[in-house]
Every structure is written in C-alpha cells, then in structure tokens.
Amino acid sequence: MPSRRNVLVLTFALAASAIMGAAGQEEESGPELFSRMREFFFSMTPAEAEVSPSKSIPHVYGIAMDMPIDGQLATVTALADGTSSLYLSNGYIIAGGYAAKDAAQRYVEVAERFLGQAISSTQHPRPRSDEVFFYIRTYDSLFVIRESLPNVLSRRSPYTEIYDAADQVIGQLFDAVEKAKAAEQQNE
Secondary structure (H helix, E strand, C coil): CCCHHHHHHHHHHHHHHHHCCCCCCCCCCHHHHHHHHHHHHHCCCHHCCCCCEEEEECEEEEEEEEEEECCEEEEEEEEECCCCCEECCCCCEEEEEEECHHHHHHHHHHHHHHHHHEECCCCCCCCCCCCCEEEECCCCCEEEEEEEHHHHCCCCCCCCCHHHHHHHHHHHHHHHHHHHHHHHHHCC
C-alpha cells in the first residue's frame, strides 16, 4: 500500500488527468493546469505535506523558483523530504516524487541559508520576463527573494546558488523522465 506521501505525489500527477478529462466539463488548458498545480504548492500545509523541522532544515519546508524560459514560466518546487516537481506554463508537468531526492533536499537546505535575506509575502505573483522569484515556505509563513534574471544567469547575483540548486533538481527530473521512457520502450 502506498504511503500517504506517495498518494500526495500521485495527486499531483493525477490531478492533471482528472482536470482535463472531467466528464461534461470543458478541458482545462495548459496555462490553467499550470496555475492550478502551482497553486497547490502554495496552498499545501506542512501537515498535508507530512514534513516537520529537522536539525539541518529547521525553518523551511519548501521552495519554489519561478523563472521565465523561452516565453514560458517554469516553476521548480521541492519539499524538505526530497519530493520535487517541475511545472511549465504550457501545461507540461513533471510530478517527480523522489526522483531527485538528494537535489531537492539540497535545494531546500540552500533556501534555509538564504531565509534571512527573503522578505515576508502574502501573495505569490509571477515574475516579469526579466525576473526570477524564489518563494520560500516556512512552517508558518511565505517569503520571497526577487532578483534580476540577467544577474542570476550571469552569476552576478548572490542568489545564483539557489538557482543552481533548482537547476540540479530540473536535471535530475529530466533524467528520470528519460529513464522512464527508455524503460517503457524496452517493454514494448
């Protein structure tokens, strides 16, 4: 029987199918699906995520990086337990579960180190095309770090370390997708 954690991860993946295939309802488009999945990250409580403070990550339980890529918005999320996901505003979703566990935990650990530089926020708007936002979820609040995308990409930003950690998650998620595709092709 899957753990409650795996059920939550599967909920991410299945929500897309359920939303798009609901009988008698108009299908949700890529941007609408992206918005719904992104909102799920921001509305999930620590109890629902089944995460609790640890010695290495006492305050932060999740992070999301919002970054424009080729006219789309990419959101890379991770929780302290090592689960992670990638959402693109065109509706492409990788609900990665533990596929990038070590990278996801490192991403959250990096967020913990930068928490003191973040500002409290009650909203989570999307960045402009020249910005990157790092949303840090603590056990009782939401914080954000806003930075110039050119500064991050050119490595002139002090927040490049957070970007690098998110990039490692993206790489491992795409590797997991490729491995799954290869395995599926071998089974055909």
